[in-house]
Each structure stands twice: as C-alpha cells, then as structure tokens.
Amino acid sequence: MPQNPMDTIHTDLKELTALRRDLHAHPELGFDEHRTSQIVASFLEEQGIEVHRGLAGTGVVGVIRGARPGASMGLRADMDCLPMVEANDFAHRSIHPGLMHGCGHDGHTVMLLAAARYLAKTRRFSGTAVVIFQPAEEGGGGAQVMIEQGLFERFAVDSIYALHNNPDYPAGVIAVQPGPVEAAADTFEIVVTGRGGHAAIPHEAIDPVLVASHIVIALQSIVSRNLHPLEAGVVTVASIQTSQLSACNVIPAQVKMLGTARSFTPANRDLLEKRIGEIAQGVAIALGAIATCHYQRGYPSTVNHTEQALFAAQVARTLVGEENVRCNEPLTMGAEDFSYMLQERPGAYIYLGQGGAPSQGVGHCQLHNDRYDFNDNIIPLGAGLLASLVEQGLPLR
C-alpha cells in the first residue's frame, strides 16, 4: 500500500524545521548563496543523489532516477534572501544585519530538499526527477542565468514546476491555474531637464519640477485611457529626485523619476513602454523642457501552461481535497523569474497557502514585510506536493 508522501515527510518535520530555521538565520543575497548552496549539495549527496554545482555560480542541480526509465520532470526552488532588516526577535532571526529571508525562499529550499530525499529513498516513479536550486530570484534573474548557462541542455526536462508560499491563503490551501499568474515587471527612468534658476524668478527658468509633476499625472492616463478596460496594468512612479535636494529657493535644472510598469501580455507590455516614453517626452516639450526615458525590461510575465496547471491542480486535490484547491483566483501584479523557465518548458507555478489561524499568529505576515517568517507547518504539504507531482506525473506502470 503506497503511502502519501506528505505523511512520510511529516515524520521528519522537526529536523526539517531546524534546517529551515538555520537557513533563515543565515540569509544570503542573490548569487552569494555559498553557504546555502553547500548545505543543499551536501544534503543531496548524503541521499546518494547525483549533484551538479556551478550553474549561475551557486546553483545546484540534483538528478534522481526512478525505478524505471521514462520522461523527466524538473522541480525548482529559489535560495536567495532580501536586502532588508529583519524586525523579528525569535531565536532564528537573521544573524546578518540588513539581510533577511523575507520571502520564504528558505522554506522553498527545504521543501524541495525534503521532496528530493523522499524521491531518492522511494524511487516510486518512472524516469528522472531533476531538482533545481537556483540563486537570485529577487531581482537578479538567477533562473535566466542558469538557462543561459545550459540548464536545459545539460538536464533534459519535459515539464517543470515550482512552489511559492502565500500568506493570503490558509495553510492547507493550494492555488494553481492556467494562464498568467504573475506580471511582467519593467522599470523606467525619466530625466526631465529644464533650466535652473532663482525660485522667485520662475519666468527666467524652465521648472522641471512642474514638468515632472505633469508627467506623473499624465502617466496615470495610460492604464485608465490606453489599456483595454478589462486588461490589467500598473504604472507607478516610485521615486522623484531633484538635482538640488535641500534648497527651498532654487529651481533645479533636472528631475529624475524612477518607476515600475507591470503587465501580463506582450502587447500590453509594448503599449506601456511606448506610451510612457511618448507621454514623458510630449509633456516635457509642451512645457518647454526635455525628457529622456530609459525603459528597462525585467522579468517577463509568469504564464502557466494549461495542461501542466490542470495536472498540478489534480495532484493537489489528491493531497488536500477538492475544497482546498483554488483554480480561479484574482491575479497579482508581482513578478517571478520562474517565468523564464516556463518560456522554455511547459509547467506551472503553484501557490501554497501558509496563513495559520489568527490565534496561532503564524504565517499571515505579508511577503517582504520585516516581520515575515515562513510557516514550518507547511513543509510536509509543500514537499509532499512536489514529490506527488513526480509520482503521479511519471507513474510506475
């Protein structure tokens, strides 16, 4: 009688929790995950798993062969932390000031390790499971670097899956659906150049502060007037800086603005890029100034493949029941570099609820908040889900 992987992994929860908290206490930034990478590689090697290191520097790939030959499935976890100060005061808080596992990648790493160990011990599948531990999800595009350095040429995978914890859902809930699930995240820098002068003699200056203010407001017409009303997009000016920072009686010569643009489809991404540039330049010209816009494309949108998303939902139902699997959730405009892997191979990005009952006080804190912590109670479910994707996707027959 085959066991449920979740139940098997649950017997190791104490040990896995200790490992997760050790990673939490020792956070490392993108491409600098040397300690984490070593722990991951050693853990896999102890299970007799074939380990490959060095892709994107700190990346680790483990290859686990099932009892019979067959297709190949990739499972991916991210390992990096955020450059932020942790406000928690529990025993496993970060020992590195200014670094924090504020997104739960410590938990993702441990869940994939637990799944790998289970799969290596039981081998109740046909084919190959490739476990991928990537650096630098938080802005560094570690997934893209691993791909550029030959990830999928060296390790053939026919499909690929990743989990992310989600404080908005209760622990025990799994959300996965076809189509876009995270946005494309681009950035822009607009520099408005006017003519500096005395704040009391504005008619002899060209005030870039006034021009920049008009640009900020006009940019908000892109989503409301240019984008289809049923499509999603965000244009946010997040930073405005004048070339004279502390004088109240000087009209500065320049204003620099930084912002982000989010979208789900390539057409809308093109639209945002085009209109941000046109508006910045057009408004500046109308007011006698000059604006330059530098638009930088970041992570593309994360788009789940239909067949794999439906399969992941079906696997999730076998673990938590129909009532705890959500497949028609509102999208969020966050971003994720697993998107690059989904551009290369069919697969799905799955959310794992981690909120506890309010009385328990765990798991509700939002990602990237300085009081966030990963909820260790979901380790068996997350690891069990990853293992079950392999067992059910590459069945022994």
Ligand SMILES: [Zn+2]
């Ligand atoms: Zn994050």
Ligand SMILES: [Zn+2]
């Ligand atoms: Zn994250």
